[in-house]
Amino acid sequence: MSDTFSQTAIRVGLVQMSCGDDRAANLQKALNRTRQAAEQGAEVICLPELFQSRYFCQTEDTSIFEWAEPVPGPATAVFEELAAELDVTVIISLFERRAPGLYHNTAAVIDGREGYIGKYRKMHIPDDPKYYEKFYFTPGDLGFKSFETSRGDLGVLVCWDQWYPEAARLTALRGAEVLFYPTAIGWHPYEQEELGQQQHDAWEVAQRAHAIANGCYVVAVNRVGFEPTPGEEEGGIEFWGQSFVVAPDGSIVARASADEEEVLVVTLDRAQISELRVGWPFFRDRRIDAYEKINQRFIDAEK
Amino acid sequence: MSDTFSQTAIRVGLVQMSCGDDRAANLQKALNRTRQAAEQGAEVICLPELFQSRYFCQTEDTSIFEWAEPVPGPATAVFEELAAELDVTVIISLFERRAPGLYHNTAAVIDGREGYIGKYRKMHIPDDPKYYEKFYFTPGDLGFKSFETSRGDLGVLVCWDQWYPEAARLTALRGAEVLFYPTAIGWHPYEQEELGQQQHDAWEVAQRAHAIANGCYVVAVNRVGFEPTPGEEEGGIEFWGQSFVVAPDGSIVARASADEEEVLVVTLDRAQISELRVGWPFFRDRRIDAYEKINQRFIDAEK
Numbered sequence: 207m208s209d210t211f212s213q214t215a216i217r218v219g220l221v222q223m224s225c226g227d228d229r230a231a232n233l234q235k236a237l238n239r240t241r242q243a244a245e246q247g248a249e250v251i252c253l254p255e256l257f258q259s260r261y262f263c264q265t266e267d268t269s270i271f272e273w274a275e276p277v278p279g280p281a282t283a284v285f286e287e288l289a290a291e292l293d294v295t296v297i298i299s300l301f302e303r304r305a306p307g308l309y310h311n312t313a314a315v316i317d318g319r320e321g322y323i324g325k326y327r328k329m330h331i332p333d334d335p336k337y338y339e340k341f342y343f344t345p346g347d348l349g350f351k352s353f354e355t356s357r358g359d360l361g362v363l364v365c366w367d368q369w370y371p372e373a374a375r376l377t378a379l380r381g382a383e384v385l386f387y388p389t390a391i392g393w394h395p396y397e398q399e400e401l402g403q404q405q406h407d408a409w410e411v412a413q414r415a416h417a418i419a420n421g422c423y424v425v426a427v428n429r430v431g432f433e434p435t436p437g438e439e440e441g442g443i444e445f446w447g448q449s450f451v452v453a454p455d456g457s458i459v460a461r462a463s464a465d466e467e468e469v470l471v472v473t474l475d476r477a478q479i480s481e482l483r484v485g486w487p488f489f490r491d492r493r494i495d496a497y498e499k500i501n502q503r504f505i506d507a508e509k
Numbered sequence: 510m511s512d513t514f515s516q517t518a519i520r521v522g523l524v525q526m527s528c529g530d531d532r533a534a535n536l537q538k539a540l541n542r543t544r545q546a547a548e549q550g551a552e553v554i555c556l557p558e559l560f561q562s563r564y565f566c567q568t569e570d571t572s573i574f575e576w577a578e579p580v581p582g583p584a585t586a587v588f589e590e591l592a593a594e595l596d597v598t599v600i601i602s603l604f605e606r607r608a609p610g611l612y613h614n615t616a617a618v619i620d621g622r623e624g625y626i627g628k629y630r631k632m633h634i635p636d637d638p639k640y641y642e643k644f645y646f647t648p649g650d651l652g653f654k655s656f657e658t659s660r661g662d663l664g665v666l667v668c669w670d671q672w673y674p675e676a677a678r679l680t681a682l683r684g685a686e687v688l689f690y691p692t693a694i695g696w697h698p699y700e701q702e703e704l705g706q707q708q709h710d711a712w713e714v715a716q717r718a719h720a721i722a723n724g725c726y727v728v729a730v731n732r733v734g735f736e737p738t739p740g741e742e743e744g745g746i747e748f749w750g751q752s753f754v755v756a757p758d759g760s761i762v763a764r765a766s767a768d769e770e771e772v773l774v775v776t777l778d779r780a781q782i783s784e785l786r787v788g789w790p791f792f793r794d795r796r797i798d799a800y801e802k803i804n805q806r807f808i809d810a811e812k
Contacts, residue, residue, distance in 0.1 A: 371674030379808045408759040415718030456711040491633045505682045
């Protein structure tokens with residue numbers, strides 16, 4: 207735990223925003239909303255996944271790779287300036303160009319006047335119709351990370367990682383008090399009526415369970431609004447919004463709307479982490495002698 | 510997967526019961542309710558944790574060890590006879606005497622006319638006020654298991670295991686289509702008003718998340734009713750009841766009452782398992798190259 211653990215609260219800011227075709231406008235909006243969150247008292251501000259552009263993984267298009275940038279690079283430089291001015295910690299999701307032909311879905315952490323302190327590369331990469339992420343992103347090779355910041359130990363994971371209890375566990379074992387998930391999740395319009403509520407429930411439940419199992423806070427920051435699929439007349443993704451904050455007991459303490467941009471500022475009581483972990487001592491009883499085969503793809507019967 | 514995977518449904522029976530001081534009466538009730546569940550169409554019937562006695566872990570009492578029995582032993586013999594007669598699969602939770610001074614909290618699986626086919630020894634052992642299980646039970650040493658039965662591949666875990674995503678994952682990786690959790694969970698009367706709802710929510714959420722993350726069914730079978738603490742005038746545990754069944758999408762498909770004994774029979778559609786796992790392909794993208802440190806107690810910063 208970092209030296210600031212004795213601070214009693216962390217005020218987090220969730221920037222739920224829509225993203226359009228004008229990338230410079232998206233970036234400017236993100237900077238403005240970061241400032242707004244700080245003005246509302248936020249100390250740690252998280253932006254949604256890949257907020258500088260529309261969610262480009264709806265199609266496979268080689269020209270999009272031109273949008274990628276080094277991390278640290280131009281975007282971290284701009285946010286470093288703002289974070290220093292406001293003295294806030296910022297978590298930004300970026301399309302990272304690491305080398306020609308090698309790209310990642312990366313989140314950078316910028317810690318106030320310290321500037322850029324490190325990055326996490328999304329470990330679990332999805333691939334579903336209109337979420338063609340395996341085309342764009344190589345799975346991360348930095349492992350699961352918690353960042354010691356001036357505001358506390360902050361874990362950063364990205365979107366699809368949300369579905370993996372291993373990712374949450376390993377990040378919490380590294381000391382994270384809060385797990386941040388920049389996210390871009392939505393409905394296919396044709397699925398929304400039949401499966402929408404159930405999918406959204408599952409999304410919340412999976413992340414509430416990370417908070418419970420690990421006795422930490424969870425902060426999910428989603429984009430909002432409809433983005434049409436390029437080249438299609440009707441298709442697209444209706445992003446859910448509904449960014450939320452979960453307490454260590456699994457209760458949802460704040461949730462943004464489903465259809466509006468929103469800056470949500472929430473105070474996290476750090477004392478709840480140690481209270482919950484003493485009251486529900488799950489870490490005490492883990493069977494670390496018996497988890498080895500979690501490294502297997504499947505445990506096939508011997509035949 | 511067992512040869513019966515092509516069957517489209519598994520009808521599970523949850524016996525939610527109260528348990529009193531008369532151990533012979535508890536056993537007889539469990540046998541009667543098993544028969545009742547079979548008459549209602551259940552093919553796989555699960556009893557609550559340690560149903561042959563009141564929840565004796567409320568105190569530490571050496572005389573209680575006399576209640577333990579070998580597994581297989583007298584209780585499995587009685588249930589083998591009934592399971593063969595009814596041609597049902599039964600999961601029973603037992604206080605296992607393995608050797609003098611060596612006891613486990615064990616679940617046995619009895620598969621119709623095949624009889625006893627194996628056991629699981631509770632891996633995660635709690636210890637909280639009035640849940641002094643570490644006094645009675647040595648943590649299991651059989652690892653996480655799925656049992657190939659005539660009705661399907663059935664995972665068995667016990668109560669406190671519910672809080673560990675590793676346990677659910679490892680059992681599912683062994684092929685389990687359904688995770689059964691015989692359980693004895695309740696409120697301290699003094700906590701119920703303040704924390705009751707939140708604790709119960711967390712309990713459901715944690716297990717719903719196991720179903721989601723692993724694309725399988727979850728069946729939790731709890732005891733019900735108030736059991737006073739021996740030697741105390743007021744204290745005791747109010748067991749929650751509310752045994753429930755979760756579908757692979759995380760939705761609760763059936764839930765028993767909070768204060769009544771109940772035999773709940775629910776049909777599980779096995780096709781939902783493969784449908785969900787194709788639609789939400791979480792198994793496909795697990796980072797088995799990066800989970801190794803889950804075997805650590807905590808990942809301390811290098812200092």
